[in-house]
Amino acid sequence: MKIRIKFRKWGVMKFVGHLDIMRYFQKAMRRASIDISYTAGYSPHQIMSFASPLGLGLTSDGEYLDIEVNSTMSSRQAVDALNAVMADGVEVVSYVLLPDSAKNAMSLVAAADYLVSFDKAASLPPLEETAARFLSAEAIPYVKKTKKNELELDLKPMIHKLRVQDGGLFMRLAAGSAANIKPVQVLEAMSPLCPQLRALLEEKPHLIQVHRLELYADKRDAGSLDPFFVPLEKLGEEIV
Numbered sequence: 001m002k003i004r005i006k007f008r009k010w011g012v013m014k015f016v017g018h019l020d021i022m023r024y025f026q027k028a029m030r031r032a033s034i035d036i037s038y039t040a041g042y043s044p045h046q047i048m049s050f051a052s053p054l055g056l057g058l059t060s061d062g063e064y065l066d067i068e069v070n071s072t073m074s075s076r077q078a079v080d081a082l083n084a085v086m087a088d089g090v091e092v093v094s095y096v097l098l099p100d101s102a103k104n105a106m107s108l109v110a111a112a113d114y115l116v117s118f119d120k121a122a123s124l125p126p127l128e129e130t131a132a133r134f135l136s137a138e139a140i141p142y143v144k145k146t147k148k149n150e151l152e153l154d155l156k157p158m159i160h161k162l163r164v165q166d167g168g169l170f171m172r173l174a175a176g177s178a179a180n181i182k183p184v185q186v187l188e189a190m191s192p193l194c195p196q197l198r199a200l201l202e203e204k205p206h207l208i209q210v211h212r213l214e215l216y217a218d219k220r221d222a223g224s225l226d227p228f229f230v231p232l233e234k235l236g237e238e239i240v
Helices: 010-017 018-031 075-083 127-138 183-193 195-202
Strands: 003-010 049-050 059-068 090-098 109-118 141-145 150-155 159-165 168-174 208-216 228-229
Touching: 018 049, 049 090, 059 183, 075 090, 109 183, 127 183, 141 183, 183 195, 183 208
Parallel strands: 059 208
Antiparallel strands: 003 059, 003 090, 049 059, 109 168, 109 208, 141 150, 159 168, 208 228
């Protein structure tokens, strides 16, 4: 049986990297008595995969991992059992059964929601006008630097939503293997329109907090040009 688990990550746990989070959940499965399946062979390991690694220093309400189990308790019981062994800063929020034919979460991720917040000490002006001017452009050029080369991108088709919210910026961005951009890249592309934002990125990036809200699959109908985003947890069913 395939199971999808959604969890939150905040506080000091934002400084725990992805590999350590993987090991953390492997131990949590054993402590919570989850009947997880193991691979065969001389070095068996738990069948577990994560949807999308979260950058170090980021918090989130929408992280996912998929597991396979031999048997299972109810969703409510599993959530309670896992949370009973969680450290402060991690909370499991859902545990759903997937169809046998379901693809793993990593291959399904198409978009992610983020809320970018700014400390009061950042002293930024209202960003409504800057965001409107930014989105009105026909193209949003951005040079993505890698270890080996530079890649010229147009961020416009990869920004599905952008608006001012709670004094910060809400973003729905392309994520996954086909296209993937980060909130800081959007801020960098926007910064020429706002000198204060450019100075903040260059001099005081620690005053910027990125919080991931959700991860989505694109379940658009065949032939449709418009994406139809569905939260990954909605692709499964609660176990009663």
